[in-house]
Amino acid sequence: MDNQSLCENCRKRLGKLFTFYYGKQLSEQSFPNLNNLNETTTIKTYRIGGKQQVVVCRVCIARNIIMTIVLSLVLAAILGGVGYFVLSAAPKISSNELASIVRGVGAIILLCGLAPLGLMIMAFSEPGENTAINLRSHSLRQMGYDAFWTTKDYQRLESRQLAK
Numbered sequence: 001m002d003n004q005s006l007c008e009n010c011r012k013r014l015g016k017l018f019t020f021y022y023g024k025q026l027s028e029q030s031f032p033n034l035n036n037l038n039e040t041t042t043i044k045t046y047r048i049g050g051k052q053q054v055v056v057c058r059v060c061i062a063r064n065i066i067m068t069i070v071l072s073l074v075l076a077a078i079l080g081g082v083g084y085f086v087l088s089a090a091p092k093i094s095s096n097e098l099a100s101i102v103r104g105v106g107a108i109i110l111l112c113g114l115a116p117l118g119l120m121i122m123a124f125s126e127p128g129e130n131t132a133i134n135l136r137s138h139s140l141r142q143m144g145y146d147a148f149w150t151t152k153d154y155q156r157l158e159s160r161q162l163a164k
């Protein structure tokens with residue numbers, strides 16, 4: 001059975017084989033949306049590098065989920081704290097213009113604090129594939145690749161390409 005190989009991360013337990021795809025973003029273009037001119041459609045072009053298969057065990061997958069949760073919460077807490085600090089400084093500023101700029105910056109930082117929570121959702125949705133990506137992404141980044149997809153995301157990407 002091909003799913004009886006040793007986990008590539010801990011090399012202690014048997015794991016399952018997970019597949020992910022990688023590539024490089026070539027360009028990012030924004031076009032005005034013809035139905036609503038206030039909106040833009042962004043088209044990103046990728047060069048597909050290939051796919052990799054990694055054997056990962058359940059313990060390492062669980063560990064990866066916990067690490068992602070801790071990291072996401074720490075990041076969210078830092079951004080939330082900084083955002084709150086900036087927002088609370090705004091009323092003390094005498095210039096109205098400057099105060100509204102500070103308020104805007106604070107709101108943006110607070111919103112950025114929500115982004116790490118998306119990482120958490122990703123870690124839960126396809127935990128095996130995401131652990132495989134985390135194990136290999138460092139060496140692939142050194143080779144110049146900056147985009148990684150789980151099998152499900154990759155299939156979505158392919159169907160979108162065919163849709164036009």
Ligand SMILES: [Zn+2]
Pocket residue numbers: 007008009010011012013015056057058059060
């Ligand atoms: Zn393992």
